[in-house]
Amino acid sequence: MSDHHQSIRNVSVIGLGSMGSGIARTFLDGGCRVSVWNRSREKVDALVSSGAIACDGPGDALDASTHVVVCLSDYSAWRKVIEDHDLTGRLNGTCIIQLTTGTIDDVQGHASVVEAHGGRVAEGAVMCYPSNLGTDESSLLMSGAPDVLDECDPFLSVLDSNWTSLGEDINRPAILSRALIAGMVTSLVGLVNGAAICRAGGVPLEIFRQLNDRSAAMIQAEKSRLVEAIREGLTEDTEATITSWGGGHQAVLSVASTLETNLVLQDAVQGVFQEGQRMGVGEHDLSALVKVFDPASG
Ligand SMILES: NC(=O)c1ccc[n+]([C@@H]2O[C@H](COP(=O)([O-])OP(=O)(O)OC[C@H]3O[C@@H](n4cnc5c(N)ncnc54)[C@H](OP(=O)(O)O)[C@@H]3O)[C@@H](O)[C@H]2O)c1
Known part of the structure; x- marks a missing residue:
């Protein structure tokens, strides 16, 4: 198997609330190797019993996969996670698939932090319930550089086989x-x-x-x-x-x-x-x- 194919089977999910857990479960059902981290441990344990790999910290989730879905309640939670766990130095080479709901300022600020530290961002919004993921009712709106969206496609397609590309303007999903x-x-x-x-x-x-x-x-x-x-x-x-x-x-x-x-x-x-x-x-x-x-x- 090529490196590319090896890497597309690994994905991490940071944030296992209703939506993050739904995302992680849909990846597991889609045959991905899924590493997970959540602030409260019991949600990690629930996913581990379904086949996910537990991460002790968000930095381990960044290290475990090139592609990392972040789905927290809001961007201030993600900023706090980055700060508390000193994550900026671990973003290099990582592609963050950001599915947290945010404002235009949130989206812009996040992309500049990630890109300044050598990471890439696919920015998205989820327009369905967690139970719709992986079904015909799933709806993901995504934007980002064409090559970034391209490399994310194998993951996005597991969540929504018809995900919507909104082009390069990262404000568009919001x-x-x-x-x-x-x-x-x-x-x-x-x-x-x-x-x-x-x-x-x-x-x-x-x-x-x-x-x-x-x-x-x-x-x-x-x-x-x-x-x-x-x-x-x-x-x-x-x-x-x-x-x-x-x-x-x-x-x-x-x-x-x-x-x-x-x-x-x-x-x-x-x-x-x-x-x-x-x-x-x-x-x-x-x-x-x-x-x-x-x-x-x-
Ligand atoms: N649920 C839906 O139907 C739906 C639909 C479309 C979009 N969304 C979007 O998806 C995102 C997640 O929603 P959700 O329904 O999964 O919310 P949720 O069930 O309330 O989960 C919130 C997540 O954020 C984490 N979190 C909050 N503050 C944190 C902090 N300071 N540090 C670390 N982690 C923190 C929580 O961790 P703990 O478990 O430790 O509290 C939990 O993992 C939101 O942006 C929401 O707008 C949700």
Whole structure:
């Protein structure tokens, strides 16, 4: 076996919380030799009983494999691990596959530390649950230098056979993952708010659920249409203007108010519509609200 093939079978995982343990288990299932380290030892022991190799410190995990996945709660935890265990001198020649959720500052700062000490970074974001890893529902967003992503591919493919490359800009996984979360969070919080309104008004939640399910395909198509309109800069023509959407939402606010449900979400959304009116896009398509959120784009 060539050196390259030998090295691709070894991988280390630093951080064995829900996600890190899921990553380590998926590597084990994929036939990799997996060395693991975690601050609390019991999570290491649980993985060792499934075939992983225990590391006494994070430095041992760096030494054990050329490719090291880091998945901690946040980057400050990783900075603390680096500091407490004096790891900078052990980064030379190591490729860190960083799957911790971080900010743009975190991502930039981390890459400069690793690269200044002779290491390489593949920067990523996980967009699925640990149980989805290694299945068709897995979703990894990755960026890094082409040769680094190339050398990481055998590992990334074990976790997500269809992992998404976002190119060289290492900020992109943080940006795209947060943009996706923004859409998911507001939609899911809105759904919970709608359920609360139904419940307060005595409408059975089973009917609410069925009608939500029935509109799912239409909403999905509308989401695609909105993104395409923004991408093409065609945000004026529409079947339903921002003014009419705002009027519909004003009615939500009124019903919610009569039922005495909390209006915190309605007030925030109403503010977005008012801002659209103030910016003169009231008679445009809903996609024109992009100007409210990103006024610099013109
Ligand atoms: N879980 C998910 O569904 C999911 C989905 C997408 C992305 N993610 C991302 O994956 C990352 C890990 O999430 P998780 O769900 O695995 O979190 P978690 O279960 O809370 O695990 C956190 C990990 O960070 C370690 N840690 C925290 N502070 C530390 C410190 N100061 N020094 C050393 N280790 C420290 C913990 O060690 P101990 O065990 O010793 O406490 C544990 O290994 C996060 O960035 C999260 O946003 C998670």
